[in-house]
Amino acid sequence: MSGSRFHGVVVWFTFCLTGAVAAQTGTIIWAQSTGDKILRMDLPSGRVYTIAQWPQLSDPVALAVDPIAAKVYWAQLFENRIMRADLAGGNVEVLLQGSPVRDPVAVAVDPVHRKLYWAQAYGYTIACADLNGNNPEVVLEFPDLEAPPVALALDPEEQKLYWAETAGIGAFDDKILRADVTGANIDVLVGYPDVRDPLALAVDAAGGMIYWAQTSGVGAYDDRILRVAVTGSGPIELVAVYPQLLDTRALMVVPDQSILYWAQTSGEYLFDDKILSLAVPGGDTVTTVAQWPTLEDPVSIAFTLSTVPIPAASDWGLLVFLLLVLTAGTIVLIRYRTDETAAA
Numbered sequence: 001m002s003g004s005r006f007h008g009v010v011v012w013f014t015f016c017l018t019g020a021v022a023a024q025t026g027t028i029i030w031a032q033s034t035g036d037k038i039l040r041m042d043l044p045s046g047r048v049y050t051i052a053q054w055p056q057l058s059d060p061v062a063l064a065v066d067p068i069a070a071k072v073y074w075a076q077l078f079e080n081r082i083m084r085a086d087l088a089g090g091n092v093e094v095l096l097q098g099s100p101v102r103d104p105v106a107v108a109v110d111p112v113h114r115k116l117y118w119a120q121a122y123g124y125t126i127a128c129a130d131l132n133g134n135n136p137e138v139v140l141e142f143p144d145l146e147a148p149p150v151a152l153a154l155d156p157e158e159q160k161l162y163w164a165e166t167a168g169i170g171a172f173d174d175k176i177l178r179a180d181v182t183g184a185n186i187d188v189l190v191g192y193p194d195v196r197d198p199l200a201l202a203v204d205a206a207g208g209m210i211y212w213a214q215t216s217g218v219g220a221y222d223d224r225i226l227r228v229a230v231t232g233s234g235p236i237e238l239v240a241v242y243p244q245l246l247d248t249r250a251l252m253v254v255p256d257q258s259i260l261y262w263a264q265t266s267g268e269y270l271f272d273d274k275i276l277s278l279a280v281p282g283g284d285t286v287t288t289v290a291q292w293p294t295l296e297d298p299v300s301i302a303f304t305l306s307t308v309p310i311p312a313a314s315d316w317g318l319l320v321f322l323l324l325v326l327t328a329g330t331i332v333l334i335r336y337r338t339d340e341t342a343a344a
Helices: 003-018 312-343
Strands: 026-032 037-043 047-053 060-066 071-076 081-086 093-097 104-110 115-120 125-130 137-140 149-155 160-165 175-180 187-191 198-204 209-214 224-229 237-241 248-254 259-264 274-279 287-291 298-304
Touching (some): 026 060, 037 060, 047 081, 104 149, 125 149, 160 198, 209 248
Parallel strands (some): 060 104, 060 298, 149 198, 198 248, 248 298
Antiparallel strands (some): 026 037, 037 047, 060 071, 071 081, 081 093, 104 115, 115 125, 175 187, 198 209, 209 224, 224 237, 248 259, 259 274, 274 287
């Protein structure tokens, strides 16, 4: 049986497992620390596929997508690696390992100029290489970066890098900065007290805004997402705040759909890991896109509008699972009717 012939059943069953998904289109990809996995969800169907998992990878901390080649890139702390695989699964490769990569925390892909960028805590460094891992070089390092970078974003068209730092040369020295991809023209866009404990960053180049998530505000449980113009000028706007979000670990904007996505590892309840979305600007309704147990401990997210092939084995795996469920249900029904007949 082909995937198309039972697609409706698979979609219905996946809907039951993941919950309702808003009428959004594209593919959302995330890395999670529990189980060491990279997964993807196709929207609006809500179908989830595994791209790579342990032992193919270990301890992923960040990922980014090349929509042109349909590749996902990720950084992992285990053996200080940067790796990639097909979005459809397979072709897992180690691109960089060892001396060029030390304690990576974030990655970004430039699909236009075919470059890969990563930020790392060791040496307070931002580096780059070709998308195949060749020609690694340092773009920025200490003292240009005064503290370990914690997040990285890229505007390929304007050739600008954005990053967040925490705990710089002075107390409460949290910052969001930008520079040319060459490392020139460093600008501080926002600093403390407007930025407190930033953990995630996303740039909306089309809208001219930079978004960041932080875990501290003016009070307890004051997690929030804010934004400001990419130049750092103009007012700082509050986008979302606790209890709309809690313990946000990743952030991204899909300009073509004017949607902001974020991943969080805590919520109102235990095991409340979620990916959520909000229309920007001006949206006030937060939509749950995925939640536990579909995902556990998400640490990074990415998105592509490109059509991604469905792994050949995925439909058969789901088919086998559905057949097992249906078989178990049939056995229960037969036993019930047998017991009912005997009682009569």
